[in-house]
Amino acid sequence: MATGKINVSVENIFPLIKKFLYSDHEIFLRELVSNATDATLKLKHLTNIGETAVEYGNPIIEVKVDKEAKKIYITDQGLGMTGEEVEKYINQVAFSGAEEFLEKYKESAKDSGIIGHFGLGFYSAFMVAEKVEIITKSYKDEPAVHWICDGSPEFTLEPSDKTTRGTEIVLHIAEDSLDFLEDSKIRELLKKYNKFMPVPIKFGTHKENLPVPPDAPVDYQPEEVEVDTFINNPNPAWTKQPADLTDEDYKTFYHELYPTQFEDPLFNIHLNVDYPFNLTGILYFPKLSADLQVQKDKIQLYQNQVFVTDNVEGIVPEFLTMLRGVIDSPDIPLNVSRSYLQADGAVKKISNYITRKVADKLKSLFNENREDFEQKWNDIKIVLEYGMLSEPKFYEKAGSFVLYPTVDGKFYTLEELKENLKDTQTDKDGKLVVLYASNKDAQHSYIVSAQEKGYQVLLLDSPIVSHLIQKLEADNENVTFVRVDGDHVEKLINKDELQISKLSEDEKEKLKTALEEIVPKQNYSVQLEALDSNAAPFIITQPEFMRRMKEMSASGGG
Numbered sequence: 194m195a196t197g198k199i200n201v202s203v204e205n206i207f208p209l210i211k212k213f214l215y216s217d218h219e220i221f222l223r224e225l226v227s228n229a230t231d232a233t234l235k236l237k238h239l240t241n242i243g244e245t246a247v248e249y250g251n252p253i254i255e256v257k258v259d260k261e262a263k264k265i266y267i268t269d270q271g272l273g274m275t276g277e278e279v280e281k282y283i284n285q286v287a288f289s290g291a292e293e294f295l296e297k298y299k300e301s302a303k304d305s306g307i308i309g310h311f312g313l314g315f316y317s318a319f320m321v322a323e324k325v326e327i328i329t330k331s332y333k334d335e336p337a338v339h340w341i342c343d344g345s346p347e348f349t350l351e352p353s354d355k356t357t358r359g360t361e362i363v364l365h366i367a368e369d370s371l372d373f374l375e376d377s378k379i380r381e382l383l384k385k386y387n388k389f390m391p392v393p394i395k396f397g398t399h400k401e402n403l404p405v406p407p408d409a410p411v412d413y414q415p416e417e418v419e420v421d422t423f424i425n426n427p428n429p430a431w432t433k434q435p436a437d438l439t440d441e442d443y444k445t446f447y448h449e450l451y452p453t454q455f456e457d458p459l460f461n462i463h464l465n466v467d468y469p470f471n472l473t474g475i476l477y478f479p480k481l482s483a484d485l486q487v488q489k490d491k492i493q494l495y496q497n498q499v500f501v502t503d504n505v506e507g508i509v510p511e512f513l514t515m516l517r518g519v520i521d522s523p524d525i526p527l528n529v530s531r532s533y534l535q536a537d538g539a540v541k542k543i544s545n546y547i548t549r550k551v552a553d554k555l556k557s558l559f560n561e562n563r564e565d566f567e568q569k570w571n572d573i574k575i576v577l578e579y580g581m582l583s584e585p586k587f588y589e590k591a592g593s594f595v596l597y598p599t600v601d602g603k604f605y606t607l608e609e610l611k612e613n614l615k616d617t618q619t620d621k622d623g624k625l626v627v628l629y630a631s632n633k634d635a636q637h638s639y640i641v642s643a644q645e646k647g648y649q650v651l652l653l654d655s656p657i658v659s660h661l662i663q664k665l666e667a668d669n670e671n672v673t674f675v676r677v678d679g680d681h682v683e684k685l686i687n688k689d690e691l692q693i694s695k696l697s698e699d700e701k702e703k704l705k706t707a708l709e710e711i712v713p714k715q716n717y718s719v720q721l722e723a724l725d726s727n728a729a730p731f732i733i734t735q736p737e738f739m740r741r742m743k744e745m746s747a748s749g750g751g
């Protein structure tokens with residue numbers, strides 16, 4: 194048996210770890226399972242390249258809880274460590290890693306965000322354990338060793354009689370962390386962080402019926418057996434090539450990601466790039482609920498199949514945070530603050546790449562099957578319109594697939610719309626006048642009236658539409674948008690003769706006076722001349738600019 198003392202400068206590391214990372218205690222399990230995974234994949238690599246003659250087999254990782262003894266075990270069948278390697282990697286490397294991490298953490302402790310997600314590694318075990326043991330046998334032909342450390346810088350290292358290859362970590366759970374001894378808690382954490390890790394992770398067992406033999410009698414009682422329970426899917430869809438996946442596979446994976454989501458996604462976008470940064474993933478356009486209550490924080494960020502966070506702010510452009518799915522990239526710096534993340538060049542590139550991919554996919558969907566695209570328009574328009582307003586790069590591309598639907602179900606791109614209106618809907622200055630309704634029911638009579646004059650009326654009913662119109666007008670000098678109940682409608686050149694009211698002058702005057710008593714004069718104007726027998730007996734309009742001002746201030750400006 195040997196004892197030793199870990200580098201003195203880290204004497205205070207354990208209380209610091211506990212204090213600074215209090216809210217993140219649960220990451221210990223992710224870190225230890227990640228190490229077990231790394232050790233397994235390293236062995237796989239060594240056997241692949243013929244570096245070692247050992248049999249790789251079908252290694253698994255096992256997590257076990259012994260509630261009575263207050264212990265948690267994490268066992269792998271990976272490459273293991275020799276005594277020398279324990280000295281080097283655990284006592285020196287891991288410690289200095291933890292120390293470095295804490296330095297960084299202290300600097301920006303106030304900037305709570307993504308920080309604390311990664312970087313502490315092995316020593317995060319001491320956030321929940323008062324004593325940690327490592328029992329490990331290397332794939333190299335060397336005796337197994339047993340390392341014990343109670344959180345002070347002293348440790349012991351002694352021979353072990355372990356005969357199988359791999360590493361077992363034993364955590365003696367501290368009194369203030371006993372809730373981690375609940376099976377349900379551990380299962381929840383494994384499901385959260387390790388659901389898609391590349392090596393099978395066993396946690397407990399469950400009963401299953403053996404298949405019924407084909408010649409079984411009617412009253413056959415299937416035989417029940419105890420089988421291992423595996424937490425993870427080691428080969429999630431995003432790690433595969435798009436060519437190897439069917440539409441059905443993408444849908445299945447969507448439901449695996451969101452087990453409580455019943456609706457199928459509208460379509461998916463497979464991300465796959467390895468230069469100048471590494472990123473894979475699948476984004477889904479979900480069917481948005483009718484009330485347009487957009488749920489954010491649905492995209493999950495992974496690093497090499499390890500879950501990191503579901504807050505991708507700063508990495509994914511904001512308008513795309515309404516999507517769902519997975520992004521996996523080892524190139525996103527994680528133990529840094531959000532403000533740093535937003536300024537980081539690599540991260541900006543990633544965000545631009547995602548924007549471009551989404552725009553390209555939308556364009557190809559539009560080109561391949563326009564009818565289908567039109568049918569989905571209502572569910573995707575919010576995201577796209579928001580994207581046009583917030584991302585110049587997206588706006589540039591959006592012209593080729595963003596649609597402007599009419600109240601009677603036709604869809605135009607902006608260019609098609611211009612072409613369509615140029616002979617019929619211009620004002621005296623030759624400007625195209627795009628009529629639109631924002632509410633089909635409330636503006637029904639105005640719509641009918643305009644249609645009877647042969648005008649096209651768009652239906653633009655998303656909450657940000659006034660901002661979008663503002664932008665389109667700014668970029669298309671020759672186009673003006675007028676709501677169908679707005680005061681500009683009568684300035685259209687191509688309008689029919691005004692309908693002449695059948696009322697007498699006296700009756701008209703009375704009606705007008707009566708109406709003006711009900712509607713506030715400063716906001717609206719009452720018109721009796723533009724009557725239309727089939728639509729409404731009179732028209733009340735509101736100046737376009739007044740309405741827009743109100744709408745823009747209601748939706749927060751910008």
Ligand code: ADP
Pocket residue numbers: 224228229231232269271272273274282283286287290313314315316360
């Ligand atoms: P990192 O994983 O980032 O290298 P850690 O602190 O998590 O940092 O681990 C330190 C080192 O300890 C690892 O690089 C590895 O060499 C070794 N190690 C930890 N866990 C295991 C394990 N289960 N099997 C083999 N080696 C391990």
Ligand code: MG
Pocket residue numbers: 224227228314315
């Ligand atoms: Mg690690």
